Amino acid sequence: MIEIEVFMLGTSAAAPTKDRNLSGIAIRYDGKILLMDCGEGTQRQMLRYGLNIYKIEAVFLTHIHGDHVIGLAGLVRTLSLYNRTEKLTIYIPKGYSKALLMLLHFDKPVFKYKIEVIEVERGKVYSDEKVSVKAFRLEHSVKTCGYLLEEKERRRFTEKAKRAGLKGKEFSEIQRKGYLQVNGKRIDIKEVTELILGRKIVYAADTRPVEATVRAGRGADLIIHDASYIEKDKGLARERMHSTAAEAAKIAKKAHAKRLILTHISTRYKETQDNLKEAREIFRNCDVAEDGMKISL
Ligand SMILES: [Zn+2]
Ligand SMILES: [Zn+2]
Numbered sequence: 001m002i003e004i005e006v007f008m009l010g011t012s013a014a015a016p017t018k019d020r021n022l023s024g025i026a027i028r029y030d031g032k033i034l035l036m037d038c039g040e041g042t043q044r045q046m047l048r049y050g051l052n053i054y055k056i057e058a059v060f061l062t063h064i065h066g067d068h069v070i071g072l073a074g075l076v077r078t079l080s081l082y083n084r085t086e087k088l089t090i091y092i093p094k095g096y097s098k099a100l101l102m103l104l105h106f107d108k109p110v111f112k113y114k115i116e117v118i119e120v121e122r123g124k125v126y127s128d129e130k131v132s133v134k135a136f137r138l139e140h141s142v143k144t145c146g147y148l149l150e151e152k153e154r155r156r157f158t159e160k161a162k163r164a165g166l167k168g169k170e171f172s173e174i175q176r177k178g179y180l181q182v183n184g185k186r187i188d189i190k191e192v193t194e195l196i197l198g199r200k201i202v203y204a205a206d207t208r209p210v211e212a213t214v215r216a217g218r219g220a221d222l223i224i225h226d227a228s229y230i231e232k233d234k235g236l237a238r239e240r241m242h243s244t245a246a247e248a249a250k251i252a253k254k255a256h257a258k259r260l261i262l263t264h265i266s267t268r269y270k271e272t273q274d275n276l277k278e279a280r281e282i283f284r285n286c287d288v289a290e291d292g293m294k295i296s297l
Contacts, residue, residue: 002130004029004151004199004297006222009045010037011289013206013228013242013264014067021045021291022067023264025203025224027149030130032057036147036203042071043078049292053079058089058126060133062205063144064096073103080111087114091126091135093143094119120145131198136216138207141241146207148216151198161192199297202257205264208238209247217255221297224289225251227262230275236266245275249282263289 005028010021022039026046033055035042046053053075061069072090079088092100097117104115118125122145126133131151138144157171165182166174174180178189202217205226217223228242237244243251245262252260260283262275269275272288279286287293 001196002030002151004201006201006224006295006297007049007051008224008261008263008289008291008293008295009042009049010039011263011265011291011293012067013266015267016041017267019291020265020267022071023062023205024071026051027201028055031055032128034126034131034133034149035059037062037068037205038071038075039067040070040074043075045291049294054082054084056088057128058091060126060135060147060203061090061092061100062138062146062203063093063140063142064099065142065206068206069100069103072100073106076104076111076115077109080109080113084113087116089116089118089126091118091120091133093135093145094121095143134216136212137210138204138212139210139241140206140208144207146202146204146213146216148220149201149203151200153198154196155189155193156196157193164192166192201297202255204251206242208241209243209251213251214255217251217257220255220257222259222261222295223248223252223255223257224261224263226264227275227279227288228264228266230269231278233266233268245279245288246282249279249286252283252286257283258285259295260286261289261293261295262286265289 007026009024012020023037024042025036027034120135134148135145200220202223204213225248226243227245227248229237
């Protein structure tokens with residue numbers, strides 16, 4: 001089983017603080033990194049937490065608000081300075097590629113690699129050998145997408161494989177073909193393996209609590225949710241189209257998720273005990289994100 005590591009690079013809402021950078025999440029697995037959001041200072045946060053920016057395979061932006069995208073302007077220049085040659089793909093909600101390209105090209109740089117911007121709305125947007133990423137619609141003051149990263153299902157050989165007489169190269173052969181003739185008998189892959197379901201990570205920010213997140217997060221190993229405010233400031237959460245810690249917890253509970261991380265914390269909360277308390281009363285396995293927090297799945 002591969003290790004999937006989630007690094008919280010920035011956990012502050014709207015403006016940075018001494019302790020919290022603007023939004024950014026790096027998901028590392030199998031030697032590559034998928035970056036979700038790229039607030040100002042994200043590249044430096046990656047350096048701080050020992051993440052290699054050259055391993056970034058793709059960037060998934062939730063929406064065009066500055067606190068989620070401005071860091072990309074610097075990051076793409078650093079990659080060019082150090083001679084990246086592989087294409088970089090950036091995903092952004094439909095209607096915003098032009099604005100993003102303006103940010104990336106404002107001083108007419110010559111990049112040594114191709115930058116591809118793809119607009120997304122719903123459904124599968126990315127896939128490689130190990131994982132896929134789906135976009136879903138959130139509810140915020142501009143068009144915003146959440147992302148569901150799903151590890152692909154795998155098959156693991158059971159005792160029956162040996163009993164059936166499989167050996168050596170036959171293991172990879174049956175995985176490739178789905179069946180194999182062994183000692184004159186046809187064996188189906190399903191007879192000698194068990195299905196291992198993939199792990200799921202959901203990132204939902206910035207947003208009001210919505211059913212789409214519950215659907216995407218059903219049984220998820222981890223939901224990372226907007227929790228800009230707490231209940232005593234719920235009027236602000238509604239007005240500015242964000243969520244409270246309690247609202248995020250209700251989403252995780254409804255989805256039967258395994259773990260919840262609250263992020264995008266308003267600068268008004270110097271301490272976050274109240275944020276944690278109100279969420280844990282609803283959903284126990286919950287933490288308030290901190291910059292540099294690493295979650296291994
Ligand atoms: Zn934001
Ligand atoms: Zn926003």
